[in-house]
Amino acid sequence: MIAYISVGVDDMARAKRFYTAFLPALGYELDEADGELGFALPVPPGQAPVQPPIQPEFYVKSPFDGNPASTGNGSMIAFEAHDQQQVRDLHAAGLAAGGTDEGQPGFRAAYGAHFYVAYLRDPQGNKIALFSSNPNEPGRDGP
Numbered sequence: 001m002i003a004y005i006s007v008g009v010d011d012m013a014r015a016k017r018f019y020t021a022f023l024p025a026l027g028y029e030l031d032e033a034d035g036e037l038g039f040a041l042p043v044p045p046g047q048a049p050v051q052p053p054i055q056p057e058f059y060v061k062s063p064f065d066g067n068p069a070s071t072g073n074g075s076m077i078a079f080e081a082h083d084q085q086q087v088r089d090l091h092a093a094g095l096a097a098g099g100t101d102e103g104q105p106g107f108r109a110a111y112g113a114h115f116y117v118a119y120l121r122d123p124q125g126n127k128i129a130l131f132s133s134n135p136n137e138p139g140r141d142g143p
Helices: 012-019 084-096
Strands: 004-008 029-033 036-040 057-061 077-080 100-107 116-121 127-132
Touching: 012 036, 012 057, 084 100, 084 116, 084 127
Parallel strands: 004 057, 077 127
Antiparallel strands: 029 036, 036 057, 100 116, 116 127
């Protein structure tokens, strides 16, 4: 079970603009501490944040070693959207907030019939996927 993911960035203001363009729409709440960003889904009432199921957290930080941030070759973080329209909307919001397109919203032949996905790079170059696999929506091969 994944507890948290961190990406390194050199420009926190640009990163904040990018990630706040779509993560709050997915239910993530922003926590800023010491000039760095943390995003987490709210913990359900009556559940401690460390009890299973853990709500994965996403951190945007300066590298701990003080060197410039770099992206991982082959690394990608995926966030699940509610539906195909939200994938399109959030992809557009990420582009408007300084991200770059890495793959327009749509179906991919290599994945399941309902896996609808778009890809972005954040301003640092980290690869982000936004996807929906909602079985109540039309799939790649029709309804």
